[in-house]
Amino acid sequence: xxxxxxxxxxxxxxxxxxxxxxxxxxxxxxxxxxxxxxxxxxxxxxxxxxxxxxxxxxxxxxxxxxxxxxxxxxxxxxxxxxxxxxxxxxxxxxxxxxxxxxxxxxxxxxxxxxxxxxxxxxxxxxxxxxxxxxxxxxxxxxxxxxxxxxxxxxxxxxxxxxxxxxxxxxxxxxxxxxxxxxxxxxxxxxxxxxxxxxxxxxxxxxxxxxxxxxxxxxxxxxxxxxxxxxxxxxxxxxxxxxxxxxxxxxxxxxxxxxxxxxxxxxxxxxxxxxxxxxxxxxxxxxxxxxxxxxxxxxxxxxxxxxxxxxxxxxxxxxxxxxxxxxxxxxxxxxxxxxxxxxxxxxxx
Ligand code: KG4
Ligand code: ZN
Numbered sequence: 001x002x003x004x005x006x007x008x009x010x011x012x013x014x015x016x017x018x019x020x021x022x023x024x025x026x027x028x029x030x031x032x033x034x035x036x037x038x039x040x041x042x043x044x045x046x047x048x049x050x051x052x053x054x055x056x057x058x059x060x061x062x063x064x065x066x067x068x069x070x071x072x073x074x075x076x077x078x079x080x081x082x083x084x085x086x087x088x089x090x091x092x093x094x095x096x097x098x099x100x101x102x103x104x105x106x107x108x109x110x111x112x113x114x115x116x117x118x119x120x121x122x123x124x125x126x127x128x129x130x131x132x133x134x135x136x137x138x139x140x141x142x143x144x145x146x147x148x149x150x151x152x153x154x155x156x157x158x159x160x161x162x163x164x165x166x167x168x169x170x171x172x173x174x175x176x177x178x179x180x181x182x183x184x185x186x187x188x189x190x191x192x193x194x195x196x197x198x199x200x201x202x203x204x205x206x207x208x209x210x211x212x213x214x215x216x217x218x219x220x221x222x223x224x225x226x227x228x229x230x231x232x233x234x235x236x237x238x239x240x241x242x243x244x245x246x247x248x249x250x251x252x253x254x255x256x257x258x259x260x261x262x263x264x265x266x267x268x269x270x271x272x273x274x275x276x277x278x279x280x281x282x283x284x285x286x287x288x289x290x291x292x293x294x295x296x297x298x299x300x301x302x303x304x305x306x307x308x309x310x311x312x313x314x315x316x317x318x319x320x321x322x323x324x325x326x327x328x329x330x331x332x333x334x335x336x337x338x339x340x341x342x343x344x345x346x347x348x
Contacts, residue, residue: 012330015082015107016323017068019100020092020120021151022051024063025319028075028082029327032139033131035075037313037320040067049191050181057095064103071319082113084335086326089117090343091152097342105338114335116326121348123321124148124283125159127314130324140308145277147268149292150284151177151192154221154264156271157348159281162328165348168275169219169267176260176286179223183230183256187245197253198289204254209233211259219271221263230256257291265295272305281308288315 011030018025022045027037040063045051072079087104090097108115125146129139146157146165154171174182177194184193189200212229214222234252237244245252272278282296293309300307314321329335 012083012327013077013081014116014323014326014330015068015071015085016118016319016321016326017064017085017087017100017104018120018123018317018319018322019060019064019096020088020090021096021317022056022059023317024060024067025317026064026068026071027319027323028071028077029130029320029323030075030077031134032129032324032327033134033136034320034323035077036071037318038067038071038074039318046190049185051093053093053095056093057099060096060099064099068103068107079111082111084108084114084116084326084330085111086116086118086322086329088120088123088322089336089340090120090346092120092342092344094342094344097344101340101342105340109338114330115338115340116329116334117336117340118322118325118329119346119348120317120322121148121153121155121346122163122165123325124150125157125165125281125348126162126325126328127283127310127318127321128281128308129162129328130314130320132311138308140279140281143277144279144281144308145268145271145275146281146283147264147287148283149176149264149286151175151181153284154223155348156219156267158275158277162325167348168271169221171221171223172216173222173224174227176221176223176264177284179227179260180257180286182227186227186231186234187249187252194286194289197257198291200250200253201257201291204250204252206254206258208248208251209255211256213259213263213266219267221267223260223263226259226263257289261289261292261295264292265299269299269303272303278304279306279308281310283310283315285316288312
């Protein structure tokens with residue numbers, strides 16, 4: 001297959017499909033510009049306080065056709081204009097990935113266009129290349145350092161080109177997003193709790209409480225100790241005052257959020273000093289955090305870094321980042337075969 005559906009000779013149109021966790025998303029990218037990016041979340045997990053894999057794959061099955069259909073309509077293109085289908089191969093929940101993978105395979109066969117497999121983490125890193133309009137010129141230049149912070153991953157990556165990425169440090173246990181979500185759950189906030197902590201932190205005092213930061217060598221991170229110390233701290237306070245959480249929620253959120261940001265920034269600053277790379281990007285769901293966005297902007301000003309902070313819609317899981325990664329793979333003719341299978345674990 002050679003992508004014979006090209007209508008306008010100099011443009012490349014990619015349909016991206018993302019289904020690695022609990023968001024079903026489809027996006028159309030023309031060259032590097034986003035034409036549509038439709039995301040269907042799954043409220044079914046809220047009652048369980050976390051993603052239930054079996055329910056996630058069922059919801060993907062229900063959502064995928066309407067989501068892809070809407071993405072094509074919103075992009076105002078015909079299916080015949082699509083040059084290739086890019087899909088998330090992993091990492092993620094196997095049942096969820098299978099839905100997107102199978103759908104992408106079927107559509108690539110029926111449209112007779114190439115299939116492109118994308119690593120979800122590379123998608124997050126490359127989300128900075130999505131253009132909001134054809135004049136958008138804020139793409140990073142290589143090499144840049146990317147702090148990838150999501151619900152499943154916390155990594156510092158040297159991005160040498162679109163597909164040469166070197167992870168120089170990662171979490172040895174929980175991801176930063178998991179720390180937000182687990183601590184939110186301890187406080188009785190809904191899942192996923194990162195955004196609730198972010199919102200409540202705005203009215204709180206970040207110096208009200210201090211929590212221990214881990215001592216982990218190199219550029220690696222650890223967040224499970226913070227979650228445990230937060231749990232024990234609250235358990236002790238609740239003994240004296242059963243309303244402690246309710247009375248101090250904003251301060252707890254602000255103090256916890258600051259601790260997480262400090263842990264991230266300490267390692268990032270260390271990595272910049274060591275690598276001497278001063279072009280910095282943040283990616284992933286936790287890159288939506290207003291405290292992190294403000295802090296990195298302040299540090300950048302102070303330290304003369306050039307920073308790339310993604311638009312909110314490109315921080316949490318979305319198919320536009322899969323489509324842009326697919327676009328660069330298309331240029332290299334890096335196509336997948338029909339017997340490709342999803343990968344629950346897939347390093348960057
Ligand atoms: O990238 P993402 O959508 O999914 C993964 O690939 O994991 O990230 C989801 C994570 C969740 O842990 C969620 O709580 C966190 O991103 N998150 C936030 C915020 N918005 C989403 N964490 C802190 N502050 C936010 N505003
Ligand atoms: Zn993600």
